[in-house]
Amino acid sequence: MRGILSVAAYIPLHRIQWASGATRAVASYDEDTTTLGVEAGRLALHGRDHQEIERLLFATTAPAYVDKNNASAVHAALGLPPAVTAVDSGGALRSGVGSLLTALQGGPPTLVVAADMRNGRPGSDDERFGGDASAAVVVGDGDGVVAEFLGSASTTVELMDRWRLAGETTSHAWEDRFGESAYLGVVGEVVDAALARAGVSHDEVRPLVSGAHARAVASVRKTLSANRDGDGDGELTARTGHCGAAHGQLLLVSALEQAEPGQVFALVSLADGVDVLVFRTTSAITAMRPALSLRTQLDSPGQDVTYEKFLSWRGFVTREPPRRPDPALPAGPPAYRHRHWKFELATGSEPRRRMSTVHGTVATYTTDHLAHSPSPPTIVAVVDLDGGERRVTELTDVHPDAVSVGDRVEMTFRRLYTVNGIHNYFWKARPERLVTES
Numbered sequence: 001m002r003g004i005l006s007v008a009a010y011i012p013l014h015r016i017q018w019a020s021g022a023t024r025a026v027a028s029y030d031e032d033t034t035t036l037g038v039e040a041g042r043l044a045l046h047g048r049d050h051q052e053i054e055r056l057l058f059a060t061t062a063p064a065y066v067d068k069n070n071a072s073a074v075h076a077a078l079g080l081p082p083a084v085t086a087v088d089s090g091g092a093l094r095s096g097v098g099s100l101l102t103a104l105q106g107g108p109p110t111l112v113v114a115a116d117m118r119n120g121r122p123g124s125d126d127e128r129f130g131g132d133a134s135a136a137v138v139v140g141d142g143d144g145v146v147a148e149f150l151g152s153a154s155t156t157v158e159l160m161d162r163w164r165l166a167g168e169t170t171s172h173a174w175e176d177r178f179g180e181s182a183y184l185g186v187v188g189e190v191v192d193a194a195l196a197r198a199g200v201s202h203d204e205v206r207p208l209v210s211g212a213h214a215r216a217v218a219s220v221r222k223t224l225s226a227n228r229d230g231d232g233d234g235e236l237t238a239r240t241g242h243c244g245a246a247h248g249q250l251l252l253v254s255a256l257e258q259a260e261p262g263q264v265f266a267l268v269s270l271a272d273g274v275d276v277l278v279f280r281t282t283s284a285i286t287a288m289r290p291a292l293s294l295r296t297q298l299d300s301p302g303q304d305v306t307y308e309k310f311l312s313w314r315g316f317v318t319r320e321p322p323r324r325p326d327p328a329l330p331a332g333p334p335a336y337r338h339r340h341w342k343f344e345l346a347t348g349s350e351p352r353r354r355m356s357t358v359h360g361t362v363a364t365y366t367t368d369h370l371a372h373s374p375s376p377p378t379i380v381a382v383v384d385l386d387g388g389e390r391r392v393t394e395l396t397d398v399h400p401d402a403v404s405v406g407d408r409v410e411m412t413f414r415r416l417y418t419v420n421g422i423h424n425y426f427w428k429a430r431p432e433r434l435v436t437e438s
């Protein structure tokens with residue numbers, strides 16, 4: 001039996017609340033799609049043997065690097081074995097569900113990670129209805145499968161409904177009526193083919209519909225749901241925004257976290273054609289315990305971000321830098337020599353502990369208003385890690401007024417800064433979020 005062994009999602013802590021009542025999740029100034037992918041991956045692997053993973057597929061439309069393989073940094077930060085094949089699959093919205101389908105069709109145990117940060121011109125629908133998030137799925141065989149893969153069907157259409165030229169930071173989109181007409185014209189036959197291959201009927205299936213065109217998604221969802229419960233995409237999207245290549249997996253995570261044995265789901269992805277993936281949950285779904293569920297993240301209080309700060313973080317507004325020297329330029333050779341320490345926070349060549357399990361307590365801290373930072377001030381703390389080790393580390397995802405000695409924190413993989421086109425990744429500490437839920 002091949003299928004899904006584990007799922008997880010990561011929603012950044014920061015939010016923008018629009019006047020319409022909708023919310024979009026906002027990646028922090030020190031987050032990018034690579035760090036988002038690490039967060040989802042570590043949650044999906046929480047409590048699992050990392051040695052079982054033999055392949056890592058990383059999908060995004062907003063890679064931190066081009067030419068350079070971003071999956072390599074995700075692989076390093078997760079502490080996966082060197083023999084793991086780690087490859088990028090990016091540039092298109094279809095890459096998220098496409099990578100998942102590739103893993104499900106066969107091969108070794110695979111971690112599929114999709115992460116995205118959606119940009120739009122100021123005031124555009126893409127800006128208002130986009131979002132930032134990541135999701136990860138562990139795919140393999142055996143008795144531990146929580147959702148069996150029953151079958152799939154696809155159709156590919158050359159469709160200019162959404163596009164972005166190389167080097168552009170925002171997308172172009174045709175009007176929704178065009179996308180709606182194009183997708184509605186083909187989705188029915190693809191769904192029928194997928195259900196026939198899976199051996200299930202329409203009445204058994206709960207559809208999960210993902211796509212960047214809201215009007216097309218709403219029409220397809222209405223057509224497929226009939227008198228059954230909808231896929232919850234409306235609620236999820238209203239609380240995160242549409243998260244690009246990661247959105248289909250986010251829907252799947254949301255559904256599986258609340259599923260019971262024997263439920264059938266059809267993930268329907270609308271992007272340059274239609275992909276339909278059909279799953280049936282097994283009895284193992286009752287034992288799935290998220291380290292940090294998607295629902296918990298959505299229901300937890302976030303940190304509101306001003307529109308001005310959001311524009312600054314995304315590079316649409318350039319604020320005056322601190323009147324201090326620029327950070328030191330990261331260099332390839334020392335980063336390579338110290339890669340285990342840098343990416344796994346390890347001593348020597350072997351990690352002592354995985355960062356996904358390391359928590360600590362703030363012993364003391366200071367707030368620096370002069371340090372070079374895209375979002376000053378910088379908070380630096382001395383943290384006593386559980387187990388006896390003490391480290392000096394930067395804090396993130398917390399307001400200076402909210403920090404106290406004795407606060408519980410956990411480690412998180414972030415981007416310290418970018419200089420001369422090089423991202424300097426390292427670990428910071430943030431207020432404790434990762435708890436095992438009962």
